[in-house]
Amino acid sequence: MAANSNPGHRNKALNSLNSPKTLSGASFDLPGWSALQLERVETALKNWVACPQTCPAPAGLGEAMRYAVLDGGKRLRPLLVLAACEAVAGNPQAALRAACAVELIHAYSLVHDDMPCMDNDVLRRGKPTVHVRFGQAQALLAGDALQALAFELLTPDDSTMPAGMQALLCRMLAQAAGFQGMAGGQAIDLASVGQPISAAQLHEMHKLKTGALLQASVMMGAACGRPNVSAQRALSDYGATLGLAFQVVDDVLDVVADSGTLGKTAGKDAAQDKPTFVSLMGLQASKKYAQELLSQAHSSLRAADLENTAALRALADMLVNRGF
């Protein structure tokens, strides 16, 4: 991660965190803030994912797990967890665990998605996919082990986080990952290839497939503090809207960007005859829709009426305007 190793960013980030002015509006230093947070996340992941020194996994499994998780990925979900925790002034240790747990679920889903029986993709984050590098059996196991590890991270046997928070975070993550969340969305995706699909069905698919985990990221970050019910609801709306916007932008980028920029094979949706927002509503309308969703996400944040939503606001802007 370039941002992670850039000391300039780090200093800027420290300055911005020390200065209340920069947290209050458009001048928020997202690259600096992200660099700081990503450093925490990368260090934690390196320690927790089958670390060869402290907690090795047998027979090459650890290597495959680490390959799937480390040195790649935008870490969008962890950043959302940490930003939401910041918004509610929550427990930062708990949020770091939640951030890594969500990322492990995301990473496992990519490993399994890329396998020949699913999307059969050979390139991910600019590198060979896990099954190409380690074989299908090891990729299957690595994905399975990453999912289990996510729940292990959420339930430390120490005083980092109260038991009630551990249980709540496990519940949120399990629901977002399971058949009424990510896995369910992937099943709809599988079933929809080459089928006519309505806008409502496309929304439902993405709400589950991508949206559930993005929304859970925000809600899990919030669950590291004690926001009131109205703030919880507003943050949940923000997360859902952002999840949808993310997918709309993803569909747009699949058409307008190249594989090098994406770090994965571009143009795959059309090649596989997958329904997308672009195929359904066209390129320009999709871009406009993404902007509408962004503005809706900002409304939700205002409705949350929380002190420190600068990072959440900046992340939404970055997400929707990336690559355009």
Place this chain on the structure above:
Amino acid sequence: MAANSNPGHRNKALNSLNSPKTLSGASFDLPGWSALQLERVETALKNWVACPQTCPAPAGLGEAMRYAVLDGGKRLRPLLVLAACEAVAGNPQAALRAACAVELIHAYSLVHDDMPCMDNDVLRRGKPTVHVRFGQAQALLAGDALQALAFELLTPDDSTMPAGMQALLCRMLAQAAGFQGMAGGQAIDLASVGQPISAAQLHEMHKLKTGALLQASVMMGAACGRPNVSAQRALSDYGATLGLAFQVVDDVLDVVADSGTLGKTAGKDAAQDKPTFVSLMGLQASKKYAQELLSQAHSSLRAADLENTAALRALADMLVNRGF
């Protein structure tokens, strides 16, 4: 399950539970007790696994999940959870959730194990395996969703179980399923095919691959109550020993039983040149070893010094002597 629909068993079970005499020794009515417990487990699984009426999963995913879990399996792990809970006079609602959660982890591991990139098995519990029936992609997703659902079952948003118990059960299950448990054991198994392997390595592989989840079943049942540290340790020993005995017996049965009796393809270990206890120490010595482990398991139970270990004792006897 034949035992499940046999009213004679049910009445006997009720009688046995009402009579302290039958809980105190050799006269314990295991078939009756099991029938009662299995009825609870089957009903709960039917309600909780993507139930088409109350909690449907999209796009055929629910069907694949239910196919993987319902109407089959000996439910050994759930019975161990419930027996251990009984031994510590624990919370029966919590134990039922724990029993089903462990079974979901077991079921998902079978679905993934059977896939072409792993064991490539077409027959399981006398039926076509999940990927044969639903395709590989759906099998992969169903396994993934079953793992998530296990953690969802352990974290109900109601008053069934205190948060501390939820978190503890999630921790135990995640560790047993992950890279230092079941998934790790499978990775060793993968790497060991066709390789020379020592007795120590074979023990290590099975301790993780099968033993971890069996031991966790006992410990999770115990965690539904409040056993003292010495009882916890003894139950942990019992679970570990039983897990090992189970695998030794499995290896023996792979040689001496036919596919119809096993409900899966017999003789596969030898055909795939997999190291087993039989290939390492011979058939007779393996049988003797299983009996030694059984006696060790009974010693551990005595050391636990708990009131009501009749079911745990009877399960150990049944497990080791099945099919011989």
